[in-house]
Amino acid sequence: MNGTNGMNEMKPLSFGRIVLGFAVxxxxxxxxxxxxxxxxxxxxxxxxxxxxxxxxxxxxxHAFFSNPAWIDAARTTLIASTCAALIAxxxxxxxxxxxxxxxxxxxxxxxxxxxxxxxxxxxxxxxxVFFVYSQMGYVNTLGGLIIADTMLGxxxxxxSVGADLRTFDPTQEMVARSLGMNRLxxxxxxxxxxxxxxxxxxxxxxxxxxxxxxxxxLFVSGGTNQTLTRRMFVTLRxxxxxxxxxxxxxxxxxxxxxxMIVVVSRKSSARV
Amino acid sequence: xxxxxxxxxxxxxxxxxxxxxxxxxxxLLVIVLLLVVPLAWLSWQSxxxxxxxxxxxxxxxxxxxxxxxxxxxxxxxxxxVVTLLLGYPVAYFAASVSPKFSALILGMVILPFWTSVLxxxxxxxxxxxxxxxxxxxxxxxxxxDHPLQLAYNQLGTVVAMVxxxxxxxxxxxxxxxxxxxxxxxxxxxxxxxxxLHVFARVFLPLSMSGVIAGVTLVFILCLGFYITPELMxxxxxxxxxxxxxxxxxxxxxxxxxxxxxxxxxxxVFAIFYAASRVVPLEKTLGAK
Numbered sequence: 001m002n003g004t005n006g007m008n009e010m011k012p013l014s015f016g017r018i019v020l021g022f023a024v025x026x027x028x029x030x031x032x033x034x035x036x037x038x039x040x041x042x043x044x045x046x047x048x049x050x051x052x053x054x055x056x057x058x059x060x061x062h063a064f065f066s067n068p069a070w071i072d073a074a075r076t077t078l079i080a081s082t083c084a085a086l087i088a089x090x091x092x093x094x095x096x097x098x099x100x101x102x103x104x105x106x107x108x109x110x111x112x113x114x115x116x117x118x119x120x121x122x123x124x125x126x127x128x129v130f131f132v133y134s135q136m137g138y139v140n141t142l143g144g145l146i147i148a149d150t151m152l153g154x155x156x157x158x159x160s161v162g163a164d165l166r167t168f169d170p171t172q173e174m175v176a177r178s179l180g181m182n183r184l185x186x187x188x189x190x191x192x193x194x195x196x197x198x199x200x201x202x203x204x205x206x207x208x209x210x211x212x213x214x215x216x217x218l219f220v221s222g223g224t225n226q227t228l229t230r231r232m233f234v235t236l237r238x239x240x241x242x243x244x245x246x247x248x249x250x251x252x253x254x255x256x257x258x259x260m261i262v263v264v265s266r267k268s269s270a271r272v
Numbered sequence: 273x274x275x276x277x278x279x280x281x282x283x284x285x286x287x288x289x290x291x292x293x294x295x296x297x298x299x300l301l302v303i304v305l306l307l308v309v310p311l312a313w314l315s316w317q318s319x320x321x322x323x324x325x326x327x328x329x330x331x332x333x334x335x336x337x338x339x340x341x342x343x344x345x346x347x348x349x350x351x352x353v354v355t356l357l358l359g360y361p362v363a364y365f366a367a368s369v370s371p372k373f374s375a376l377i378l379g380m381v382i383l384p385f386w387t388s389v390l391x392x393x394x395x396x397x398x399x400x401x402x403x404x405x406x407x408x409x410x411x412x413x414x415x416x417d418h419p420l421q422l423a424y425n426q427l428g429t430v431v432a433m434v435x436x437x438x439x440x441x442x443x444x445x446x447x448x449x450x451x452x453x454x455x456x457x458x459x460x461x462x463x464x465x466x467x468l469h470v471f472a473r474v475f476l477p478l479s480m481s482g483v484i485a486g487v488t489l490v491f492i493l494c495l496g497f498y499i500t501p502e503l504m505x506x507x508x509x510x511x512x513x514x515x516x517x518x519x520x521x522x523x524x525x526x527x528x529x530x531x532x533x534x535x536x537x538x539x540v541f542a543i544f545y546a547a548s549r550v551v552p553l554e555k556t557l558g559a560k
Contacts (some may be wrong), residue, residue, distance in 0.1 A: 008297050016467065024365040027358050027438075028380045034395035034435060039400060049398045051405045077491075094435065095299040102292035103285065116307050119544060119559050121496020123513040124533045127520050128310025141337055151306045159557070183291075203373060212388040215498050219520075228331055229390050236503055248391040255386050 002239070015170035019230040042245035049240065056247075057209045060246035070243070076221070077228040080142065084149030091150070092157025097187070099158075100165040123214045123245040130219035135160065148216050153206030160205065164198035165228065197265040204258050210253065286457050298541045306531065310490055310535070318530040328531035337532065344512045347426065347501075348494035355490050356483065358434070359441035363482070366442075369451035387467035393500045396432040397423055397455065424506030432500045441486040444556070448482025449475075485556045488547040512536050 037051060042060055044053030064070050099111050117125065129148050130139065138144035168191065192199070214229040217240035221227045228247065235241050318328050331337060366377040384392065399405045400423035407419040422428055452475060460470035498513040505511070512532060519529035547556060 005335060012400055020365055023361050024377070027362050030435065031359075031384050031438060032380055034399060035384050037399065038391065038395050049401070049404060050408060069495055091299040091302065094295040098292035098296040102300055104293070107292075110296060110300060112553070113308065114296075114303055115553070115557060117304060119492075119540065120307065120311070121492075121513065121536060121540060122484065123496055123498045123516050124311070124314070125307060125531060127516055127533060128314060129306050130520065131310050131313060131526075132306060148300065149304060151302050153304065155557070158299075159554075206397050207510070208386060213392055218517075228389065232390055232394070233499065236394060236397065240394075240401060245398070248388070248394055249379040251391055252387050255388070256383070257380075259386050267364070 011222045038245050038248045041242065042249040044245075047242055049242070060242045063243045064250075065244075065247050070228075070247070072224065073226050073228040073231040076142065076145070076225050078212060079144045080149055080227065081207045083146040084153055084210045085207040087146070088150045088153040088206045089157055089199060092154050092206075093161050093199055094200060096158050096165055097191075098163040099162060100168075101170065105180070115153050115155050115159055126216040126219045127214055131221050139220055140225055142225045143247065145217065145221050146227060148220060149206070149210035149213060151184060152216065153209050154214060156205035156209060157199075157202035160198045160202035161195060164195045168195060193257070197268070200265045201262045204262050208255055208258055211255070291495065314530040314533050316525055316535045317526050321527060331537075332433045332528060332535060337528075340510050340515050341535070342494060343509060347433075347509070347511065348491050350430055351437060351494050352491045354430070354434050355438050355441040356487060359438055359445055359486060360483075363445035363449055364479075365440050366446050367452075374480070378443075381439050381442045384435070385443075389436055389499055392436050393432055393503050396428065396435065396504065398490060400428050400431070421481055423504060424508075426505070426509050426531040428506075429501050429509065431503045432504050433494065433497060436500060437490045440489045440493060444485035444489065445482040446481065449479050450479045481551050481555075484547055487549045488551075488556050492543055495536060497542060 008056045041049060041051065043058070045054045045055040045057035045059055088180060094128070095114055129151075133144050148253055173186050173190050173192075175236065176190045177183060181189070205238075212229065213227070214233050217227040217230040218233060221230055228251075232244055232247060235244060319325065321327070333341075337425055346352070362377065362381065364376040366381075397404070401407070401423070402419045402423070404423065406422060407416075410416045411419065422431075456474055456478070457470050461467065465473065497511065499515065501509065501511045502517075504516055505514075516529050516532050517538075519525045519532070534545045543552065544556070547553075
């Protein structure tokens with residue numbers, strides 16, 4: 001770093017900057033390697049985790065797809081995540097809209113209540129949900145799992161849509177209503193199309209969160225309604241099964257695709 | 273709802289507020305039923321056992337339980353400090369290069385961020401176990417004769433947790449640094465400050481809001497972390513989250529579990545409250 005230069009003007013020969021750049025590269029390698037190394041290992045043809053693998057095969061993908069227990073778990077996870085996204089998104093959009101349009105003092109506190117799932121440590125959330133479900137006989141049911149994932153996902157919709165609504169001009173909707181549209185219709189035809197991208201991101205975040213959720217599922221999902229991550233966790237407690245490398249690769253690929261959806265939807269609707 | 277111009281604005285506003293509360297109700301119901309009610313019940317359970325008692329808290333704040341809290345705090349401090357030391361240079365570098373380059377760096381931070389925690393813990397088990405990738409590589413190069421114990425202990429737990437939580441540190445740091453005008457550092461330098469001096473007196477204080485947001489988030493996530501310590505800790509180092517889980521799952525002892533939960537919750541809320549006085553809560557949670 002040369003004192004007389006701005007940070008933006010790179011001085012390629014500045015010693016401090018080279019050291020910094022080198023350190024940053026190392027840290028980025030540390031971040032990326034664990035994610036990337038699972039991919040080649042999932043195509044390995046041996047049970048032992050050697051890198052590089054001695055030979056390549058689809059053995060562990062076959063192990064996943066031919067085992068009904070894994071397939072059931074994957075189905076449970078996909079159904080629960082999809083339903084949670086479908087429920088949490090409208091509830092979250094309605095709440096974000098209410099926060100934006102109400103001037104009442106209580107809104108600030110209610111907003112904090114809605115953010116609680118992000119603040120309370122997940123293990124306590126899990127124990128709490130388990131308690132409620134055991135009173136109501138909801139433990140190990142698909143419905144219970146969906147509602148739990150909905151609760152955990154709500155803050156993501158709230159954050160994503162809330163930020164978008166803050167920059168949205170509410171008079172547009174007022175105009176539509178003054179021209180005779182009712183509230184719901186004016187929201188659907190005027191506001192919603194303009195906040196579409198943040199609604200989509202919110203829904204995707206809920207889905208990803210539900211896909212990844214493990215701790216609550218450990219307590220409230222089981223039997224035939226066991227989630228994929230719960231089964232992975234329980235398996236990993238016993239042994240490092242290479243089948244999990246195959247599942248990890250597929251999960252990461254799925255997440256990557258979903259994040260791409262968010263990026264594309266954000267880019268295509270950059271509202272000024 | 274129709275708005276007639278004859279409506280006095282106050283009346284309108286009140287009706288409007290009622291509608292908004294109604295719109296919020298479904299979301300509130302879900303959270304109250306699944307989170308607020310059980311939290312209240314846990315708090316009650318921790319002090320009521322056929323009469324008021326502080327027995328649970330006495331047990332929880334002494335002996336084995338106290339050790340668990342201390343260990344959890346120790347590991348959380350270590351992980352938070354390490355993520356800050358690793359995260360700061362990355363955020364600093366990303367904020368000081370061209371937009372294209374910084375998008376690449378941030379992309380490499382965000383990809384792990386969106387990868388499942390379980391997948392990342394698994395990856396570290398694969399890398400660090402006795403017959404894992406790192407041990408095999410070290411043996412192959414002849415640096416060591418016997419595999420090192422890298423996984424199933426505190427070292428492995430810290431490494432994996434640092435990896436998982438690093439993005440939570442980098443993102444708020446970057447968003448704070450990005451807002452620091454570049455010419456401030458230039459001005460400091462033109463007034464004769466050495467680069468280190470300018471950094472310490474100009475840049476560092478201005479990046480403090482990011483540091484507080486990142487440190488708060490990482491520390492709190494550490495305090496309640498379950499998956500990684502459970503899989504990576506080898507059962508020897510027991511964290512608070514594991515005590516809660518075991519008391520419920522194995523011993524069915526709600527009294528102890530609830531008291532531990534309440535103590536943990538109080539710590540978490542106190543930290544959030546303290547941090548919210550400096551940095552808005554929204555900003556801290558936004559990175560999550």
